[in-house]
Amino acid sequence: MTTQQTPTPSTNGKVYLVGAGPGDPGLITLRGKYLLEHAEVVVYDYLANPKLLSYVPKTAKLIYAGKKGGGLHAFTQQGINQLLVDHAKQGNMVVRLKGGDPFIFGRGAEEIEELVAEGIDFEVVPGVTSATAAATYAGIPITHRDYTASVAFVTGHEDPTKKFSNISWEKLATGAGTIVIYMGIKTLPSITKKLIDHGRSPDTPVAVVRWASTPQQRSVVGTLATIGEVVQKADIKPPALVIVGEVVKLRSTIDWFERRPLFGRRVVVTRTREQASDLVAKLEEFGAECLEYSTIHIEPVDDYAVLDQAIAELGSYDWLLFTSLNAVTYFFKRLYGLGGDSRRLAATKIAVVGRATAEELLKYGVRADLIPEKFTGEGLAEALVKTEVKGSRILLPRALRASEILPEVLADAGAAVTIAPTYRNVPPQGRKQELRDQLESGSVDLITFTSSSTVTNFLTMLDAADSQEMHRLLDKVSIAAIGPITADTVRDHGLKVDIQPDRYTIDDMVQAIVSAYRSKALERAE
Numbered sequence: 409m410t411t412q413q414t415p416t417p418s419t420n421g422k423v424y425l426v427g428a429g430p431g432d433p434g435l436i437t438l439r440g441k442y443l444l445e446h447a448e449v450v451v452y453d454y455l456a457n458p459k460l461l462s463y464v465p466k467t468a469k470l471i472y473a474g475k476k477g478g479g480l481h482a483f484t485q486q487g488i489n490q491l492l493v494d495h496a497k498q499g500n501m502v503v504r505l506k507g508g509d510p511f512i513f514g515r516g517a518e519e520i521e522e523l524v525a526e527g528i529d530f531e532v533v534p535g536v537t538s539a540t541a542a543a544t545y546a547g548i549p550i551t552h553r554d555y556t557a558s559v560a561f562v563t564g565h566e567d568p569t570k571k572f573s574n575i576s577w578e579k580l581a582t583g584a585g586t587i588v589i590y591m592g593i594k595t596l597p598s599i600t601k602k603l604i605d606h607g608r609s610p611d612t613p614v615a616v617v618r619w620a621s622t623p624q625q626r627s628v629v630g631t632l633a634t635i636g637e638v639v640q641k642a643d644i645k646p647p648a649l650v651i652v653g654e655v656v657k658l659r660s661t662i663d664w665f666e667r668r669p670l671f672g673r674r675v676v677v678t679r680t681r682e683q684a685s686d687l688v689a690k691l692e693e694f695g696a697e698c699l700e701y702s703t704i705h706i707e708p709v710d711d712y713a714v715l716d717q718a719i720a721e722l723g724s725y726d727w728l729l730f731t732s733l734n735a736v737t738y739f740f741k742r743l744y745g746l747g748g749d750s751r752r753l754a755a756t757k758i759a760v761v762g763r764a765t766a767e768e769l770l771k772y773g774v775r776a777d778l779i780p781e782k783f784t785g786e787g788l789a790e791a792l793v794k795t796e797v798k799g800s801r802i803l804l805p806r807a808l809r810a811s812e813i814l815p816e817v818l819a820d821a822g823a824a825v826t827i828a829p830t831y832r833n834v835p836p837q838g839r840k841q842e843l844r845d846q847l848e849s850g851s852v853d854l855i856t857f858t859s860s861s862t863v864t865n866f867l868t869m870l871d872a873a874d875s876q877e878m879h880r881l882l883d884k885v886s887i888a889a890i891g892p893i894t895a896d897t898v899r900d901h902g903l904k905v906d907i908q909p910d911r912y913t914i915d916d917m918v919q920a921i922v923s924a925y926r927s928k929a930l931e932r933a934e
Contacts (some may be wrong), residue, residue, distance in 0.1 A: 425504045436460060469495075506535070576605050608652075614632055617649050623674075627666060669929065672695070673695070679858050680859070702837070706738075712829075734807050757778070759788060778791055859890070860896075890913075
């Protein structure tokens with residue numbers, strides 16, 4: 409088993425040039441992720457996915473050093489070099505996070521030369537370069553035994569201070585089967601002319617891929633003779649790569665990334681930050697771009713007197729009910745805090761509202777005795793009533809404010825129900841204007857709601873002046889609700905539910921969303 413080399417202690421400054429890959433944060437190397445997790449200073453590029461910064465310790469200093477076309481630079485290259493030197497000399501572990509691979513048109517060598525001149529230790533971690541990623545994610549193999557056995561990487565943006573080009577266009581035009589051109593959009597007309605003038609057929613297939621491997625990816629195809637016009641008509645802007653060669657013909661067969669059912673769809677996820685990752689990951693697997701707007705922040709309650717007393721008397725309860733993941737988490741946190749553990753539950757039967765809650769319970773070594781067929785509070789109440797709960801003592805640790813249907817049904821059936829406030833839902837602050845701007849721009853396709861509180865808190869965050877403004881902002885946005893109670897809350901506010909799964913789990917919700925968009929795609933195709 410291999411182990412990661414431990415970064416140099418902070419008493420000896422060191423710089424790590426880390427390739428961030430082409431855009432998809434999942435394509436960073438394990439070594440790169442490890443170094444980000446231990447960084448003290450991170451200097452990151454425009455092309456490095458911001459999600460990678462989630463690996464960085466909260467105590468680390470983040471410095472944006474992005475460079476865009478048109479001279480829109482946060483720092484000059486010399487300024488970036490100096491940043492690395494200065495922070496390393498202060499004894500920091502510095503990660504220089506660069507898009508793609510640091511040594512393929514990334515100016516990484518120039519930064520290293522500066523570090524060497526200053527006597528600063530360094531390490532370089534390769535990254536997935538944009539050329540191979542753009543081709544792969546566009547469904548284009550840059551080599552193929554039936555088409556070509558050679559490939560060339562070329563920059564379309566040479567050093568403007570050079571008097572002569574280092575690229576032998578007369579040799580390159582016919583000397584490489586596939587040519588991949590970095591940073592070539594602005595000079596595309598000149599590049600295609602040079603290739604044609606030096607013997608490449610005007611009918612040679614060409615693809616241009618923008619923001620490769622990300623949900624914003626766009627690909628267009630033409631020939632050397634037409635690609636300039638195609639790019640202009642499609643309004644393709646940097647960052648983009650140009651792929652020239654017969655292998656482009658295979659895109660119609662191999663294209664996979666842009667054919668995913670949710671590709672190009674922007675989905676608002678309203679779960680808590682702690683729980684959103686699972687839903688986001690599942691939606692992204694199908695191609696969605698997820699916008700996380702947490703509408704719930706979970707906090708402990710101010711008074712645990714009822715729960716503490718119930719925990720002290722756990723053995724006297726016949727049933728312990730969990731109706732959410734948060735109830736499980738905060739119940740056990742309190743149980744452990746009082747010196748107890750799962751052994752205290754030995755004499756008590758446990759019921760949960762659904763599979764996800766049962767799986768959360770298993771993390772504490774406890775298996776649920778009852779899971780209802782319908783994953784709702786009403787479904788749990790019906791299942792419990794069938795077990796003859798008359799005379800039973802039932803403990804229900806839950807949110808400070810929650811639906812009263814479950815405890816009322818059980819009480820009507822003759823059970824003695826103890827409601828123990830365990831956590832509370834607090835609407836998070838901030839990002840209201842950002843959310844409104846997204847909706848105003850018409851760029852949101854779908855909003856997902858996983859509980860009634862996500863609905864009410866989302867509308868509070870939206871802060872519409874009246875019902876008319878709310879409908880204007882949400883008029884063209886589809887809504888997915890995880891279950892009937894959540895759906896009823898949506899309708900209570902005068903909104904329409906477009907997608908609702910038959911079973912009330914995250915997995916089933918995602919499948920329902922995918923099925924809905926697949927149906928729409930089929931309708932458009934017909």
